[in-house]
Amino acid sequence: MGIDAERFPEVNSELICSICAGVLEDPVELPCRHVFCSPCISRWLNSNHSCPNCRKKARSRDKKPALPLLKNIISKLKIRCDFVQHGCTETMELERLGVHTSLCPFAPMTCENEGCEITFPRRSKADHEAECPERVISCTSTCSQGCGLQVRLAELPGHNCVRSLKSRVEREWTFILYKLTLRTSIRELINLLREMFHLPP
Numbered sequence: 001m002g003i004d005a006e007r008f009p010e011v012n013s014e015l016i017c018s019i020c021a022g023v024l025e026d027p028v029e030l031p032c033r034h035v036f037c038s039p040c041i042s043r044w045l046n047s048n049h050s051c052p053n054c055r056k057k058a059r060s061r062d063k064k065p066a067l068p069l070l071k072n073i074i075s076k077l078k079i080r081c082d083f084v085q086h087g088c089t090e091t092m093e094l095e096r097l098g099v100h101t102s103l104c105p106f107a108p109m110t111c112e113n114e115g116c117e118i119t120f121p122r123r124s125k126a127d128h129e130a131e132c133p134e135r136v137i138s139c140t141s142t143c144s145q146g147c148g149l150q151v152r153l154a155e156l157p158g159h160n161c162v163r164s165l166k167s168r169v170e171r172e173w174t175f176i177l178y179k180l181t182l183r184t185s186i187r188e189l190i191n192l193l194r195e196m197f198h199l200p201p
Helices: 038-047 068-075 094-103 122-131 153-158 161-197
Strands: 027-029 035-037 078-080 091-093 108-110 119-121 136-138 150-152
Touching: 027 038, 027 068, 035 038, 068 094, 078 094, 091 094, 108 122, 119 122, 150 153
Parallel strands: none
Antiparallel strands: 027 035, 078 091, 108 119, 136 150
């Protein structure tokens, strides 16, 4: 499939694929010198055995890459940004589109904070990051007591250092007891196996 012709401010009709009506992409030509997008003409020749323009006989094996000059002309065409519907008004040469797209300030992106699925323009990343309720910050940066725990921004208004530290100690103590119980169980299992198979301690 070719590139949507509506994205180009100006484009010569000779650079339009007559099959898909888009600007030629990966152009190839037939012996009759008519040029098409490679995928377009390949699909056409799967069920037809002639050029769609002049009807001269043609097979898939007859197509060959278009002249480098044609590819160069296409690469220099001015094209609108992928994110024009998001507000970008930039136009650039087709060969530079990939570079622009990767940096476009209007490109939509999703918040990287776990639990947040909000999408915003790349240029608004800093603003969203500053107020994202899922952003994790250190208590020392916002609290005079400064317990140092990592807290989600949404949890900060109700955060209590003493209560949070107590809860953390309780969780860690429970984990320690679990590990000790597990270790004891493993030791008892080893002793049982030794007794069953009369193994030395």
